[in-house]
Amino acid sequence: MACLDAGLEAIVVQAPAGTLYRGREGMWSWVAHRVTGVLIFFFLFAHVLDTALVRVSPDSYNRIMDTYKTPLVNLMEIGLLGAVLFHALNGLRVTAIDFWAKGTRYQKQMMWAVLAVFVLLMVPSVYRMTAHSFAELFGSTS
């Protein structure tokens, strides 16, 4: 018996602690929601500071806005739009899970609907937003 007890104890001690992370649509949408939320929080912090420059002088505000118009920051604006759009759509999904009686049952389908709407809105937006950068980088000046 002592031997068996020791064996069981070893199994219990070595068994993995278990995890709440279960993968698939549910977990990854939650991870993405957190990551995009934190990114948006830090952008908002910077954005309130840059907008506050309108109280300093028109020139200092216009200079910071000129950096927003460069191709590199243009890419980051696409990232910002993507983060906000995903956070908004998935937030609607989370709200539906909380308040709609069948929300939990259809959470996976809603996740794919979120991604479909995301792609549908992002494609034309990226096309519009990058037009100026493409013209600046590759366009002729004539």
Add this chain to the structure above:
Amino acid sequence: MTAIDATGNMTPGSTVQPDDDDRLRIESPRTRRKRPTQNGRGTNFEMYAWIFMRMSGLLLVFLVLGHLFIMLLLDGGVQRINFAFVAGRWSSPFWQTWDLLQLWLAQLHGTNGLRWIINDYAERDGTRFWLKTLLYTASFLVLVLGTLVIFTFDPDLAG
């Protein structure tokens, strides 16, 4: 200090093991039932925080996506934004109200979101305390600065 509150739940964060006194607590008859979310201080703060996240989130979907659509996609997008553009927008009380509401809802929504994240991942009491002190200080400054900028904007600064 007891590890089990009146509703029979473990007190969050308690390291005290439940003892017999906790286990055998039987309320006197006709005691009013306490709501399950009620914490020791008799407030429902976490429930209101959850409701606030859902309600502010719904409003922010329209406010922020509308804001991004106007600023990044409409007309010339970000290329047309400068001091004169801001002056034109904030001459209208409608856009001032939009931006003020957006600022407050987004900042409070984000602050509570980060509070949840800190609570989830910072395990030491001291770490949680200092991260949240930093968070609340930053949020307070952003709210005060942003509100002042919207209300004291002066288009004549352009001369």
